[in-house]
Amino acid sequence: MSDQSRRWADRGAGDCYRELDHPADLWLEVQGDSLSSLAENALFALFDTMVSTEDVATDGTAELSGVGAEPAEALRSLLAEALFLFDTQRFAAAGAKVTAEMLGETGETRLRATLWGETLRRDRHRLKTEVKAVTHHLLRVVDEGGKGWRATLILDV
């Protein structure tokens, strides 16, 4: 995959999510053509909340996965893993590719992600808001048929 196609910024990811009104935290609505693209866009929303992703290079990679009985829990788990990576390895992502699968034995959903990014540097990257947690609160993932997939989730900030 070329560096250009890896980057959210080059794929017009900016319109894939919006902020809904919440009195204190960040309530996000994310759209995607499929569950995979929904998860990629949700990862963008998470990193876009924390750092200006357009300044982030894509030299490094990280592999993550999230599993849940429902797609919503798999998505939350994937985002929580990404936040843990950011918080502990200071790995900021500028792009992601996600594959979604249903696990035959349990019927659970697994989302596997490859993130492209680099280690955060305070002198080079513009920081935004610290995310404390990806909450279960008002967490929804809906398959809207022909209209694609939609998720709502709250980031505790």
Add this chain to the structure above:
Amino acid sequence: MAAEGRELRRLSDTVWEIPATAGMRVPGRIYADAADIDALAGDQSLEQVCNVAHLPGIEGYSLAMPDMHFGYGFPIGGVGAFRTDDGVISPGGVGYDINCGVRLLTTALEARDLEGKMRQVVDRLLSDVPSGVGSHGAIEALSPPDLKHLLVKGAAWAVERGFGTAADLDRTESSGALPGADPDSVSERAYTRGRDQVGTLGSGNHFLEVQIVDHVYDPRAAAAYGLFEGRVTIMIHCGSRGFGYQVCEDYLEVMGKAAVRYGIDLPDRQLACAPVRSPEGRAYMGAMGCAANYAWANRQMIMHLTEETLLRALHISPRELDLQLVYDVAHNIATVEVHDRDGHARELCVHRKGATRAFGPGRQEVPAAYREVGQPVLIPGDMGTASYVCRGTEEAMRQTFGSSCHGAGRVLSRTQAVKRAKGRSIERELAAVGVVVRSRGSKTLAEEMPEAYKDVDRVVGVMERAGISPRVARLRPLGVIKG
């Protein structure tokens, strides 16, 4: 008037009650003025007050303070006291930022000592006190044994290393360490997130503020607290950083399963809980204690970093600065306390989520120097207006399990605030009213601008009129760093 079809009775100028109906074990009680109640119409936080009232072992009332808003499970501004023999403990009643709290320091400085130097002081604080997204590195990353020691000792861990004095511990809620903190109840992930964030502020609404005492309402209490008009104070607002967030996340999962196992009927999944004395309840209490202690060590370290920075920036001696801790309060915590209930001493696990302990005169938990006037209650306002020092009362012990509000409370969402700040410079607007602000995050100043918050005077006024926590002193900001 109703919350989601529920009756809301006005009991007084400042107290409202939702009668116990449909599974509620106790009534809901909300401290607010009429304007606040009108503003809450359609907000789900009133429903959350009712949901908390469903939980087993709740004593008296499900309470909400005037800075309440919609939260996760419990409302922010919620107080729930649960009997330790038949009640529950819930991570949703504490929140992600365990022991988020406020520390207030006095100095011997007056405004004239900072004249022409405020910009430099604020810049130095921004560079020397790590803040912002993922801030770390105030001290070397801790080894697992050292971190375990910190989790048990809390603020005393920092004092043992020369970052403060034993007197600081006396002036910290719970002496800066919850008993029963159990490092073995904490996950590896929490250790990993916590190892290099001690002494960091974080971002969002966390701040370090240089202030001036601009009005004293209660000279006797103010003198006991060491607050005098015209004197410079420092306020620190932060919590347990990634360590606490991870403890909450880990135990939400544990409690979700425990609630099913113990057959606890939950009106909202986010209220996942377990009996206080169950293995799961004890494990959460042990881990939450560790996170609370992490936060106290964190604020103790930030106090030390602040002192070093001020000494360097102002070229003065420690004696000339005379930095003293007034008090340190937790406003996201669950603690076991004994309260008088109809003449009987009851052991209760009091959850305060966005609420401050406000113990009245005579309580043994209040430092001896303050025991005659009551505990200092620290209530930060927005960065352009003021913060308050209030005092706990016997009335608070009777009405609210010794609890008060924790801040002004947001009135605009972050998104609305950013929209409203478009085309404006919040930094310049605040400079025009004499407040120097600096932040790490590119959107922080817009999200945290003064008009994003309720009028702190009104919020504090509600608690004062209710007899819970009368004003002692008003602190006006001079310089602010935000994450």
